Amino acid sequence: MKNIKLLLFSMMLSLASCASVSVDEQPADAVRVTTDSSEFMSVTRAMNQLCQNPAEFGRCGCYMNDVVTSCAAVANCLEAGFCVPARKASAEVTTQSESYRKLASTLVPQCNNPAEFGRCDCSMDGIKVSCDIANRCLTSGFCNLVSEQ
Numbered sequence: 005m006k007n008i009k010l011l012l013f014s015m016m017l018s019l020a021s022c023a024s025v026s027v028d029e030q031p032a033d034a035v036r037v038t039t040d041s042s043e044f045m046s047v048t049r050a051m052n053q054l055c056q057n058p059a060e061f062g063r064c065g066c067y068m069n070d071v072v073t074s075c076a077a078v079a080n081c082l083e084a085g086f087c088v089p090a091r092k093a094s095a096e097v098t099t100q101s102e103s104y105r106k107l108a109s110t111l112v113p114q115c116n117n118p119a120e121f122g123r124c125d126c127s128m129d130g131i132k133v134s135c136d137i138a139n140r141c142l143t144s145g146f147c148n149l150v151s152e153q
């Protein structure tokens with residue numbers, strides 16, 4: 005736990021230095037990652053609020069669990085081993101996990117409303133889900149990849 009706190013502290017320091025970088029110096033390619041770390045997601049949600057004001061904070065062009073955040077946060081999460089790169093393509097997965105099946109079923113109304121929820125380009129046992137959910141299931145070992153486009 006102490007290592008995570010030190011890592012988060014160093015990440016916040018690097019994020020503060022990121023704020024002074026001009027928009028033109030920010031990376032052009034969006035990096036997408038997934039994580040199960042509640043600590044990194046907490047920082048990501050806080051960063052997302054700062055990202056809403058690019059004039060003050062700078063552009064945020066990376067994503068953690070489909071939440072826009074700074075690329076410094078994503079880089080630190082990858083370096084620490086708490087994140088894995090998200091799949092760029094849509095994927096079809098299968099699971100034996102009843103919990104993931106229930107989650108997929110409960111997301112059907114949200115996936116049918118992409119304007120509010122976001123895109124659901126992946127599927128789990130034939131049910132449309134966000135690729136973030138499919139990636140988390142694969143990363144945790146509860147899903148198997150059937151196909152990827």
